Amino acid sequence: MEPRNCDGHDNVPELAPGPIQRRDFFKLGIGGALSLALASRLTLEARAEEPSSGKGKGKDTQALPPLVPKAKSIVLLWMDGGMSQMDTFDPKQGANGGGLKKIGTKIPGVQFTEPLAPLADLSDRIAVIRSMTSREGNHQRARYLLHTGYPPTGTLKHPSTGAIVSLKKQNAELDIPHFVAVNNPSFGAGFLGVNYGPFVIQDPSRPPDNVAYAAGIDADRFDRRLKLVEKVDQGFTAARAGLMTDGKDSIYEKSVKLMRSPLLKAFDVNAEPEAVRKAYGIGDGMGGSGRQGNAARGDKFAEGVLMARRLVEVGVPFVEVTLGGWDTHEDGETRVTSLANSMAPAFAALVRDLEDRNLLDSTLVLCMGEFGRTPRINARDGRDHFPGCFSVAMAGGGVKGGQAIGRTTDDGMSVAGTGIEVPDLMATICTAIGIDHTEWFQTPVGRPIQIANKGRLIEGLLQ
Incomplete structure (x- = not known):
């Protein structure tokens, strides 16, 4: 049996270059030693020179739809561990359906489970x-x-x-990170290089650490220290010109910009009115997986989703917010109910909030995990891993709401008809935000890699 952890974070290796953590990203004032340490980290993380791309050899010829991409930002609500489709967006009757009550939605013939009631009320804006x-x-x-x-x-x-969105949607006027991951490091930039990896917020209840001057350090003294670091680094940089030193210099530059940016306030969810915080589910004590201490996890997710709205509002193109605990091998209904009591209000509040601020059309919101759960309930009243069928919910950003795309068989054991593969989802996400999914990158060794792995647009999803 595969080793696992009920958090859904079981034995996860570093499959892609990891994020630059805040502590590495901001401790700029301690002298040349930091420069050397950070450069050493970059040696391990950086995989390529600035990526080249092209649209020639091997290009998929699927015609793009006659639509203008609407999304300017993406918010990914990541349900880590594998969300049960049977207990959320694709409930069934009979023994496989489990005990959660099924409720109607605004989509004809489509039901959700009762814990998703806040989303059922908004289902005319959601595509599943x-x-x-x-x-x-x-x-x-x-x-x-x-x-x-x-x-x-x-x-x-x-x-x-x-990382791809961070690269393709660069904005020189945006002096805060273009890719923010909340509650979990997410995945890195791979061969694109560390400049496009995620900026990680481990605790959304407070602004990023290490972005203020240290005690006794004012702006002038800070600038003098930066100049000293540059001087100490000159020999090192000259001897090792290339990606490693370029990446270090770029990170230093971005760090200073962020420390001095008026947009830093976008990370402060405590500045929001209490009514807004309550709408997202912050402080309601509902929890994250029905276990001791997980009310805090639910709050962290809700705060992360609220932070995502604030970041989108100032122009950040990609924010990922993680809610862990979905690896429900046991006690499934109780745990899914508690998780959904965190996910659904925050998801619904985000959609309403974006709509009220005229940002929903320009913000693509996705809710998904890495796979689904088995239709059959196991002996521990849970469901095991099941990649054969799973659900993704989407709203905003040009998505045509009020519909369910595709279906599964009555027992939930298989897709009825043709399934939608992950590269197809990737192609559709890229198209929604104006990235040509048929474009090819070239790796450092000259290998062509298509952005969406030859995926094709999901028909009828975008408008």
Whole structure:
């Protein structure tokens, strides 16, 4: 049996270059030693020079639909561990359906389970893909696939969707990170290089650490220290010109910009009115997986989703917020109910909030995990890994709401008809935000890699 952890974070290797943590990202004032340490880290993380791309050899010829991409930002609500489609967006009757009550939605003939009532009320704005399928039933491999569009290999680290968006939607006027991951490091930039990896927020209840001057340090003294670091680094940089030193210099530059940016306030969810915080589910004590201490986990997710709205509002193109605990091998209904009591109100509040601020059309919101759960309930009243069928919910960003795309059989054991593969989802996400999914990157060794792994658009999803 595969080793696992009820958090859904079981034995996860570093499958892609990891994020630059805040402590590495901001401690700029301690002298040249930091420069050397950070450069050493970059040696391990950086995989390529600035990526080249092209649209020639091997290009998929699927015609793009006659639509103008609407999304400017993406918010990914990541249900880590594998969300049960049977207990959320694709409930069934009979023994496989379990004990959770099924409720109607605004989509004709479509039901959700009762814990998703806040989303059922908004289902005219939501599209649910019920026919997602893959062959990856291992957490590590499936997470990698859903984040990159590719199965993991031992020879190449693919960029995550967030990294691709960070690269393709660069905005020189935005002096805060373009790819933010909340509650979990997500996946890195692979062969694109560390400049496009995620900026990690481990605790959304407070602003990022180490972005203020240290005690006794004012702006002038800080600038003098930066100049000293540059002077000490000159010989090192000259002897090691290339990606490693360029990456270090770029990170230093971005660090200073972030420390001085007026947009830092976007990370402060405590600035929101209490009514808004309550709408997202912050402080309601509902919890995250029905176990002791998980009310805090639910709050962290809700705060992360609220932070995502604030970041989108100032122009950040990709934010991922993780809610762990979905690896429900046991006590499934209780745990899914508690998790959904965190996920559904925050998801619904985000949709309403974006709509009220005229941002929903320009923000694509996705809710998904790495795979689904078995239709049959096991002896521990839980469900095991099941990549054959799973669901993805989407709203905003040009998505045509009020529909379910694809279906599963009455017993939930298989997709009815043709399934939708992960590269197809990747292609559709890229198209929604104006990235040509048929474009090819070139790796440092000259290997052509298509952005969406030859995926094709999901018909009828975008408008």
